[in-house]
Amino acid sequence: MAADPANDVGESIPAMTAHAVSVSLPTWKSNVAYEEGEEWVISKMKTGYPRRFFIHKSIQKLAAAIVQKYGHPSEGAFLFPSNAVASRCLAFFNRQAPQLGPQSVRVVDLVPVTPAASSGTAEEVSPSISVVIFPQENFSVAKAYWQHSGDGISSRRADYCFNLFSKGLLVDRRKQEEPRMCKGPKRYQKKTSVDITGHSNGVDSATKGTGDEVQDPTRFVEERFGRNLDLSLAANAKLAIRRRIAGSLTADVGLTEALTLERDEERTRKVAGFSEDDVYLYPTGMSSIFNSHRTLLAARGELKSIIFGFPYVDTLKIVQKFGPGCLFYGFGSAEDLDDLEKRLEGGEKYLALFTEFPGNPLLKSPDLQRIRTLADTYDFAVVIDETVGNFLNVNVLPYSDVVVSSLTKVFSGDSNVMGGSAILNPKGRQFQVLKKTWEAEYEDNHWAEDSVFLERNSRDFVPRIERINTNAEAICDVLRAHPRVKQVNYPKYSPTRPFYDQCRNPNGGYGGLLSATFYSTADAVAFFDHLDTAKGPSLGTNFTLSSPYVILAHYSELDWAASFGVETDLVRFSVGLEDAKELVDTFERALRAIPQ
Known part of the structure; x- marks a missing residue:
C-alpha cells in the first residue's frame, strides 16, 4: 500500500477511478485537518465521501454551467433526478427560509430534446434533471436537504447530462413538451427519471460520430474488463439487483444467465410470500432511509419516531428535521427498552422505530425480538438498517x-x-398500508449507468462475504490479544452477541466491520499512522479501509458522542479480501509502532 497513490491526501480510493466512493486521508493529522477545513487537505480533494457532504466535482461543474445559463452570478444550484425530489427540496427551503420570495428559489426542469433533434436514431438514453436555483448566501439551507435526503443526482448522471447540456441537447422543459417513451418492466415504467431504449459500449448516441468517443484515463480504467456500459441492459440489471437483495439470486454469472436461473431457496429471506417485488431501489443508502421515513409519514400520519441505538449521523437528523421529532435512545440498552415500554403503556404513540443491526461503530446488536413484540402490541413500524450485518x-x-x-x-x-434499497416485509402488520403507499409514492431514481455497474459488482457477493467474515475474525483476534488495545468492538465478542445470534443465518458470520480503542490518543495516532491499509471514509470495500471514524463523523459533537460510549480516538476497520496472513502482518506491524 505504501506506493499506492490512494495513500496520498485527497486521492480517490480506488485510485484512477472517476466515481470512487472513498478518498484518501492517510494520517490522523489529515483527518483532523479535513474536518477543520485546512487548505492543504481541502485543495487536494479529488473526491469525497459521503457524497452528500462532499459534492462531486462533476456535479459542481454541471451546476455551475446551469446557473450560468438559467441563473445569476449570485446564485447557486443543486441538482436532483426528478421534479418531485426538487419540489421537496423547494418545500424544505420555504420552511427554512420563509423570507425568500417565490422567484428567489425556483425549480428548472431540464429534459432532452427529441431524438430526431439530437441523434436522428432510435438509440437514445433520455435523462432529465430538476434544478433548484437559490441565492448563494442560502447555500447551507439547500445543502442540508441534499445531505440529509441523499436524493441528489449521481456523478455519472452529472457527466452524462453535462455532455448533453454543453451541446444544447438538454433544455428547459417549458421549451420541450413532447412526451417521452419508457420501456422495461412494468413497475419501473411509472414515475421514472430515466428512460432506456438503447446504448452501445459506453458511448451515448448523442455523441456518436462527433469525435467525442475518446475516454479519459479514469473512465477507461473503470470500464475495463467486462465493465463496458450497455445501457440497454439497465432495466434487467435492476431486476437482477433486486433478486440479489431478495436473496433469490446468488450465483456469480452474467446478466443474461442470471435472469433465467431458478430461485435460490436456501438463501432467500425466510418470510413467506416475499419476492423481489417487495424490493425498491434508491440512489443512495441515505435516500432509502429518508424515503422510508417520508413514506411512513404519508402512510401513518404525523407521529414522532424512535431512534434506538447510536445511529448514523443523518438518520437522526432526518427524523428530527423532516417530521414531528423523535425519541432518542443512544445506548440501545435493555433499560432503554424498559423506558420505551413504560411510555407506550402510558399511551404515547409513535410512527416507527429505526435501528441498525449491528450498530456502527460499536457493533452492538439490538434486541429485535423484544422490539418486534412491542411494535405489534403498540402499533408502530420497525425499520432496520442491515448495511453492516448484510442479509x-x-x-x-x-x-x-x-x-x-x-x-x-x-x-x-x-x-x-x-445505491440503496428498501424492502417490505409481506408478513408485517403494516404491510398492506405500506405497500399501497409505497406503490403510490415510489420513484425509480437510480441512474442507469450506476445500475449497470452495481449489477456487475454484486455478482460475486456471496464468496466475498464469506472471505471478509474470515479475515475480520483474524484481525479481531490480533487486536484483542495486544495489551495496548483497550477495547475491540465486534459482534462475535459483544455483550449483545445473543441478540446477533438470534438473527444469524446457519452459515452466517459476524461481518467485516470492527473497531478498536486505545489507552491514549498517542497510542491511537501511532497505530493509525503506521497502519499500511487504505485509509478513508466508507466501509464494505473489497480492500481493507481504516479511519478514525468518530473524528470524521462527529467532529463537531465529540462530547455528545462520548456520552454514549463512542470514544473520540476510536479507529474503525472495514476488512477486505486481502490474504489473511498479509493482513495479520500489516496489523501486527502497526501495533509494534505503539510506544512501549
Whole structure:
C-alpha cells in the first residue's frame, strides 16, 4: 500500500477511478485537518465521501454551467433526478427560509430534446434533471436537504447530462413538451427519471460520430474488463439487483444467465410470500432511509419516531428535521427498552422505530425480538438498517416492517458506485398500508449507468462475504490479544452477541466491520499512522479501509458522542479480501509502532 497513490491526501480510493466512493486521508493529522477545513487537505480533494457532504466535482461543474445559463452570478444550484425530489427540496427551503420570495428559489426542469433533434436514431438514453436555483448566501439551507435526503443526482448522471447540456441537447422543459417513451418492466415504467431504449459500449448516441468517443484515463480504467456500459441492459440489471437483495439470486454469472436461473431457496429471506417485488431501489443508502421515513409519514400520519441505538449521523437528523421529532435512545440498552415500554403503556404513540443491526461503530446488536413484540402490541413500524450485518450473515426481515441498506458498501464492494434499497416485509402488520403507499409514492431514481455497474459488482457477493467474515475474525483476534488495545468492538465478542445470534443465518458470520480503542490518543495516532491499509471514509470495500471514524463523523459533537460510549480516538476497520496472513502482518506491524 505504501506506493499506492490512494495513500496520498485527497486521492480517490480506488485510485484512477472517476466515481470512487472513498478518498484518501492517510494520517490522523489529515483527518483532523479535513474536518477543520485546512487548505492543504481541502485543495487536494479529488473526491469525497459521503457524497452528500462532499459534492462531486462533476456535479459542481454541471451546476455551475446551469446557473450560468438559467441563473445569476449570485446564485447557486443543486441538482436532483426528478421534479418531485426538487419540489421537496423547494418545500424544505420555504420552511427554512420563509423570507425568500417565490422567484428567489425556483425549480428548472431540464429534459432532452427529441431524438430526431439530437441523434436522428432510435438509440437514445433520455435523462432529465430538476434544478433548484437559490441565492448563494442560502447555500447551507439547500445543502442540508441534499445531505440529509441523499436524493441528489449521481456523478455519472452529472457527466452524462453535462455532455448533453454543453451541446444544447438538454433544455428547459417549458421549451420541450413532447412526451417521452419508457420501456422495461412494468413497475419501473411509472414515475421514472430515466428512460432506456438503447446504448452501445459506453458511448451515448448523442455523441456518436462527433469525435467525442475518446475516454479519459479514469473512465477507461473503470470500464475495463467486462465493465463496458450497455445501457440497454439497465432495466434487467435492476431486476437482477433486486433478486440479489431478495436473496433469490446468488450465483456469480452474467446478466443474461442470471435472469433465467431458478430461485435460490436456501438463501432467500425466510418470510413467506416475499419476492423481489417487495424490493425498491434508491440512489443512495441515505435516500432509502429518508424515503422510508417520508413514506411512513404519508402512510401513518404525523407521529414522532424512535431512534434506538447510536445511529448514523443523518438518520437522526432526518427524523428530527423532516417530521414531528423523535425519541432518542443512544445506548440501545435493555433499560432503554424498559423506558420505551413504560411510555407506550402510558399511551404515547409513535410512527416507527429505526435501528441498525449491528450498530456502527460499536457493533452492538439490538434486541429485535423484544422490539418486534412491542411494535405489534403498540402499533408502530420497525425499520432496520442491515448495511453492516448484510442479509447473508443475518436475517432481520422477520422482525421488521422495512429493511433498508446501503448498496454502496459491501453489496457493491468495488467502491465506485452508489445505491440503496428498501424492502417490505409481506408478513408485517403494516404491510398492506405500506405497500399501497409505497406503490403510490415510489420513484425509480437510480441512474442507469450506476445500475449497470452495481449489477456487475454484486455478482460475486456471496464468496466475498464469506472471505471478509474470515479475515475480520483474524484481525479481531490480533487486536484483542495486544495489551495496548483497550477495547475491540465486534459482534462475535459483544455483550449483545445473543441478540446477533438470534438473527444469524446457519452459515452466517459476524461481518467485516470492527473497531478498536486505545489507552491514549498517542497510542491511537501511532497505530493509525503506521497502519499500511487504505485509509478513508466508507466501509464494505473489497480492500481493507481504516479511519478514525468518530473524528470524521462527529467532529463537531465529540462530547455528545462520548456520552454514549463512542470514544473520540476510536479507529474503525472495514476488512477486505486481502490474504489473511498479509493482513495479520500489516496489523501486527502497526501495533509494534505503539510506544512501549
